[in-house]
Amino acid sequence: MIDLKFLRENPDVVRASQKGRGEDVTIVDKVLASDDAKRVAITEFEQLRAQQNVLSKSVGAASGDEKVALLANSKELAEKVKAADAKRAELEAVALSHAMVISNILDPEVPIGGEEDFVVIEHVGTPRDFSSAGFVPKDHVELGKLLGAIDTERGAKVSGSRSYYLTGVGALLEFALVNYAISSATKAGFIPVIPPVLVKPAAMEGTGFLGQAAENVYHLEKDDYYLVGTSEVPLAAFHMDEVLDVAKLPLRYAGYSSCFRREAGSYGKDTRGIIRVHQFDKVEMFSFCKPEEAKQEHQRLLQWEKDFLNAMEIPYRVIDVASGDLGSSANRKFDIEAWIPTQDAYREVTSTSNCTEFQGRRLNIRYKDSDGTKAIATLNGTLVAIPRMIVAILENHQNADGTVNVPAALQPFLGMTRFELV
RNA sequence: GGAGGGCUCGCAUAGCGGCCGAGUGCACCGGUCUUGAAAACCGGCAGGUGAAAGCCUCGUGGGUUCAAAUCCCACGCCCUCCGCCA
Numbered sequence: 007m008i009d010l011k012f013l014r015e016n017p018d019v020v021r022a023s024q025k026g027r028g029e030d031v032t033i034v035d036k037v038l039a040s041d042d043a044k045r046v047a048i049t050e051f052e053q054l055r056a057q058q059n060v061l062s063k064s065v066g067a068a069s070g071d072e073k074v075a076l077l078a079n080s081k082e083l084a085e086k087v088k089a090a091d092a093k094r095a096e097l098e099a100v101a102l103s104h105a106m107v108i109s110n111i112l113d114p115e116v117p118i119g120g121e122e123d124f125v126v127i128e129h130v131g132t133p134r135d136f137s138s139a140g141f142v143p144k145d146h147v148e149l150g151k152l153l154g155a156i157d158t159e160r161g162a163k164v165s166g167s168r169s170y171y172l173t174g175v176g177a178l179l180e181f182a183l184v185n186y187a188i189s190s191a192t193k194a195g196f197i198p199v200i201p202p203v204l205v206k207p208a209a210m211e212g213t214g215f216l217g218q219a220a221e222n223v224y225h226l227e228k229d230d231y232y233l234v235g236t237s238e239v240p241l242a243a244f245h246m247d248e249v250l251d252v253a254k255l256p257l258r259y260a261g262y263s264s265c266f267r268r269e270a271g272s273y274g275k276d277t278r279g280i281i282r283v284h285q286f287d288k289v290e291m292f293s294f295c296k297p298e299e300a301k302q303e304h305q306r307l308l309q310w311e312k313d314f315l316n317a318m319e320i321p322y323r324v325i326d327v328a329s330g331d332l333g334s335s336a337n338r339k340f341d342i343e344a345w346i347p348t349q350d351a352y353r354e355v356t357s358t359s360n361c362t363e364f365q366g367r368r369l370n371i372r373y374k375d376s377d378g379t380k381a382i383a384t385l386n387g388t389l390v391a392i393p394r395m396i397v398a399i400l401e402n403h404q405n406a407d408g409t410v411n412v413p414a415a416l417q418p419f420l421g422m423t424r425f426e427l428v
Numbered sequence: 429g430g431a432g433g434g435c436u437c438g439c440a441u442a443g444c445g446g447c448c449g450a451g452u453g454c455a456c457c458g459g460u461c462u463u464g465a466a467a468a469c470c471g472g473c474a475g476g477u478g479a480a481a482g483c484c485u486c487g488u489g490g491g492u493u494c495a496a497a498u499c500c501c502a503c504g505c506c507c508u509c510c511g512c513c514a
Contacts, residue, residue: 052483062495066446080494
């Protein structure tokens with residue numbers, strides 16, 4: 007949630023932010039109006055309540071005729087208080103429901119525009135020249151079959167489209183990637199976490215996934231639970247309703263979990279292979295920090311993501327994601343896109359978002375320092391999303407015969423230097 | 429799924445419908461004393477909101493009442509026992 011005080015004082019900034027995202031601008035005035043009405047109702051209620059408290063006390067002290075008279079007064083006042091309280095509650099709910107619609111306020115540096123309007127920040131590494139090597143690269147589906155690593159046909163048989171089995175070296179590769187990720191994250195001071203992936207509505211709502219992103223979330227209606235699309239959700243909600251000690255910040259967690267995505271609205275996109283799937287595992291970095299440190303922390307998360315790609319020896323580029331393509335909680339987002347030879351394109355493999363205090367306010371997570379209790383800032387970043395990383399590794403490190411070289415960083419975790427044909 | 433017990437200010441506890449936003453002990457913070465420490469003693473010590481007055485918060489939500497930590501109802505969580513089970 008945005009800061010209502012900020013909104014009251016800077017409505018134009020919020021309007022511009024909404025506009026930049028391609029979202030409803032008129033909501034700003036609705037929020038201002040409903041917030042105003044709410045504040046008036048609160049004042050009315052509190053004044054009546056104060057009277058009632060005084061009167062009630064005098065009733066207790068009085069006796070006889072005096073008491074009878076006071077009781078009559080009090081009874082009347084109690085009715086008014088009740089009415090005012092009901093009105094207050096109603097207007098508060100309206101104001102909150104409006105306020106929750108507004109997305110996080112864009113960082114002024116975010117490129118304005120739609121999905122295509124990202125800005126490339128840098129390129130790292132050079133895509134291999136397969137033609138000079140004298141062979142046409144195979145795609146990951148074919149390689150996965152040759153290596154006995156990926157089985158999409160049986161995935162479809164058992165679980166429908168966008169499903170797959172990782173088998174043999176494919177399964178081993180996941181373990182190696184996860185182990186490498188967790189061990190490097192731990193070295194960097196992250197606390198490793200295996201979170202629940204089945205969460206209550208409050209966690210989903212608080213992280214901002216029930217707004218525009220709701221259609222991509224699996225909901226178990228019978229029990230009113232959600233399957234998370236990323237461990238960002240349980241990691242953010244880990245400290246829900248808590249006040250954190252400023253001395254412990256930044257507090258960093260690395261969560262390993264399955265992720266579930268409905269992929270509604272992506273029909274026909276990436277239907278081949280395991281680029282876009284309904285279920286995958288991921289190691290996610292999550293950071294709680296002071297708002298004034300969030301921007302630097304964002305750069306740190308990006309650096310850890312780059313370190314991972316570098317270790318995998320995969321060419322990539324970093325993009326500054328455009329305003330229209332940001333999640334509602336993010337005020338800025340950097341994606342890392344790995345080079346995928348058979349698509350002749352860079353494709354998103356990791357992503358890091360600065361959510362500033364937006365989630366902190368929704369989840370009621372604060373920190374305490376010498377001058378008070380304030381909303382905390384949260385940031386998230388992918389360390390490794392397994393299927394896409396597997397795609398990048400197989401395709402970039404393949405040999406003419408279909409074998410694949412294992413990046414040096416993973417060799418200790420795999421106990422092999424090459425994936426052989428089965 | 430069935431049967432019980434419990435949820436009060438960091439922890440542990442007290443709490444008759446009004447004098448309870450709430451006592452006590454421990455912990456914690458500051459001070460006196462001490463070469464230093466311990467002990468002792470003195471003082472402070474829940475949070476939110478608000479400029480303040482005030483208002484709100486005793487698991488959560490409703491209800492009864494002029495007035496609820498205290499009475500009633502529902503739900504949640506925790507613990508014990510039984511059944512089922514990865």
